[in-house]
Each structure stands twice: as C-alpha cells, then as structure tokens.
Amino acid sequence: MTTYETYGTGRATGGPGTRALTDCWTMTRRELAHWARQPVQVLVGLVFPVMLLLMFGYLVGGGREVSGNYVDYLVPGMLALTMAFGLEGTMLAVTQDLNKGVIDRFRSMPMANGAVLVGRSAADMLQSAVGLAVLLAVGYAIGWRAHGGVAGLLGAVGLLLLFRFAMLWIGIQLALVAGKPELVQAVQILVWPVGFLSNAFATPGSMPGWLGTAVQWNPMSQTATAVRDLFGNPGGEPGHIWAAVAWPLALLAVFFPLAVRRFGRLSR
C-alpha cells in the first residue's frame, strides 16, 4: 500500500514508438499465454492440416492426373491451403475477443491503437510457421522432396507466410465487420469451396474451362504454383513468383488499413 505513489499517472516510460512496440509485445505475450493454457486446442490446430494431407495423399489422391509423384504435387497445395484456412482461425479468434469485455478495458487504456490486432497477427504468424514446419516434416515422411535447394525452400516458406499474412488481415477485417460468432460459422463453411477452387489438389487443366480459369486466378493457386516452382515439384511454373508476391501485397494494401481504421473506430 505504501508504494502506490510510484504508480501515479504519466509515468509512462519511453517515447510513443517504444510504447507502441511494448504494447504489441504485451499483446503477443497474451496470445502465447492463451496457448500455454490451452495446449490441446493448439495441437488440434496443427494436426488438422496433417490429417487433410494424409487423407488426400492416401485416400482421395491416388488417381489424380499429375505428371510425376502426386505427393510432390499435393504437399505444396496443402501448404497453401493451410495458409488460406488460417483466415477462419483468425476471424474466430478476433470475433471471440471482440465479444469479450476485455476489449473495452484495452480501449479505455493509454495503449497503442491496434496493438491488440498486432498481437493477434504475431501469434497467428508464429502458429502458421510452426504449422508449416509440421506439414513439411510429415510431407517428407510420406515421400515429398524439395529439389530447389535451401534458397528455394526459404523462398517458398516466405511466399506461404506472406500469403498467410494477407489472409490474416482479411480474417481480422471480416471479424470486425461481421462481429458475430454465427457469421464465423458461415465463413468456416465457405472457406472450403473457395479453398478447393484452387490448384491445391488438382491441375486446372483437369477441370471444365471456365472453372479452370477461375482456379488459375485464385491468389491461392498463384502461391501454390510459385511454391511448386521453388520446390522443383510438379505443377510449378516459372514466372508465378511475382503474382504470389503481388496478390498478397495487394490484399494487404486494402485490408490492413481497413482493419486498423475499423478497429480504432469500433463502436465509437
């Protein structure tokens, strides 16, 4: 009780920039603390894409018309799909957060605007990086091989994480706009057709013309194709790397400012 005076107002340390960074780190720690308290949930999040990979690799994929090893075609597709499906995970987490009273406390505190979102994205990116590592390891175990060297591997992982980062901010914006758990459910269902409307599992050439065109335009297909190219896997085409960089950047240019602005104005 005697030391209260030392906690008087205005004793904030550092300049605005330092404070903002501190806030972002504090919010990231919060997400990491959530993981530590719910390890099962984190584990399920990591196991699910592995399950999909094994299902498609062994149950569904046997008869796909792909030149070369189907697992070599499938793994990059699964990596891209997992990054895309991250959208609903982010949306769910943000929606749950917004419906909690704690957001009111954050917003009534002298903290950096948007640190809550940065914490969310840092934690989600970390989880996605771990998820990629797990998928690559399982892929390796079932016979997938990269032939593009270390540079190719790093480049591919970079492109995947960039794509995930774009999906993340779309997820945040959707959560901020929709704001209701019921709508998360709708998105959780809708990511399936959109995710499958890509070249993750099958080549566009094997689809009816118009569908194949739509699939080729899907940003996720661009990332998958570029990743296949960098891994030296079948289905890879040179020249797609620019699209795999440009698409996520374009999406980010739209959704990042929208989400930050929307969060700042929440219910005000």
Place this chain on the structure above:
Amino acid sequence: MADAAITVEGAHKKYGGTQALSGLDLLVARGTVHGVLGPNGAGKTTLVRILSTLLRPDGGRVEVAGHDVLTEAREVRLRIGLLGQHAALDEELSGRQNLDMFGRLHHLGARHARVRADELLARFDLADTGRKAVRHYSGGMRRRLDLAASLITDPEVLFLDEPTTGLDPRGRTEVWAAVRSLVGGGTTVLLTTQYLEEADQLADRVCVVDRGRVVADGTPDELKAATGGDRIDVVLRHAGQLGAAVALLPVPAEGVRVDPDRRLLSAPVTDRMAALSGVVRALEAAGIEAEDVALRRPTLDEVFLHLTGDDERTREAA
C-alpha cells in the same frame, strides 16, 4: 467549477434510432463520489462509455480530469479507471496474468507491473487465487479483480458502471467495502446504479437521469427533502386489514403506498407528532392491531419514483 473532475455540458448521443443522451449536464467535484441513478435505458451506461472514451458524443462538451474526451483521449485514458457492467478481464488468463498485462499496457515496465499485480491481488484478497484462470472465479471475485484492474495506476477518476448488478448480497458488500476504502485516497468516483441503497451508502452527491438527461441533482438529503417531508410507516398484524387502515388514516390519500408482503403502509405526513398520535388513535378506535408505527425521512427509492414519474406503486396503493 475550477476543480471539477468531470464536466459534461449538453452531451448528445444517438444510437441507431434512440436518443440515448439528450443534452445531459453534469459537474463532479474532485475527490467526491457522485451517484448516477436511473432506470434501465436512461442513458447511464452511454454516459460512462462517453466519459471513458469508448464512445464519441454527437455533441456537447465532455471533459474528464481536465482533458477533452474527443481531442485528448490519450490524456484522459492515462487518468481514468473503468469498471464496466460486464467484467473487462481476459477469462482465459489468471488474475495475476491479467493484472500484469494491464500494468504493462500502462507502461509500468515488466518489473513494476509484476510488483503492482501482487500488491493489488493482496489488497483485494485474491492472492490465493492468483494463478487460477478467471473463468473459474466466483462473481464477487471477478468483480474485485475487475476493480483491481481499474486501479492499476491509482486513477484520478474512477468510473463504476452498476458495479454490483448481478452480485449476491455478499459480493455486493465486498465491492462496497472496496469502493469505500478508495474514496479516502482522493480519487473521484462516478458510480451508476439502479439500487438507491447503493447511492445512499456510497455517494456524496446523486443525480437522477431519465431519458438521457439529468432530472435532479443534489446530496441524498437534499433530494429526499425535495420530494416532500417525512413519512409514517405502519406495520399491521394482519395484511387483510391494510385496506381498512388506509381508509381511516388521518393523512392525505395520495402518496400512500401499501406493501402487503410486509403488511406495511407508508404515507407522507406534514405535522409529525399530530400524524403519529392521530394514526395510533385511529387504529385503536377501529380495533386494527399494529406491530410497528414509525416516522422516517423518505428513501431515495421514493425520490427516484417521484422524479422519474414512475408512480405505478403509488397508484396501486391509491
């Protein structure tokens, strides 16, 4: 007022189609506890959300701790604590983790935040539960932790929005005790409540809010005096005789309230002693047995009903 902790002049706020605040004025002096009374939907929560920078007013001037909530939101946020209607806590984290996080967000630094968290846990009798996730806490514990979180920096102005709604009597007593212990330290407290007893117990001044504006402002005593004089309460032995008793009392019929469950009738009086002896004689003459007859000041309940024009209970009695 030079040393006003809260200044609100002509605040307006429209939500969807409803006018939540329509020209609300409020002045709260530093170091006082100000009660804001009002029925559901009167605009109490809107007021608190505007004062704590969560909502923007559509019009009017709103200053907290000398800073404008619109143009100097950060300055305001440095100086306030907020205890909202719903617990503003991270349910997945422990009490200690919550306080540590809020301390860091107040930029106390990692070490001070930890020390402060432990201090507050001890002060609010939560030290034993410090590592358990908040979702396992009881309602009263949650409220105390929420209050602790509002006090991380010893705020100049503390907002308590219906701090005891939904709590059992024990939880309510706990929160009241905690609020009382704060008041000595010079903090200004703005407390909204639907419970008149709460305002009576805790507040130096009270304002009554109805339909988005203040309809009365004063000390609890002033408000009681403004509503009218003293009242006489009579508790009968048999509830069935309440009707007969009302008919023969030597007091004006309007303003008489009857509570059959407590076998109680209550009436305003002008001349205290005349009314007392008159009532006793009239009951005796009619052979109606009374268990208790007492003179008293009006409660804030009666003030509230009087001011908000909600005289249902008065009408029932008439």
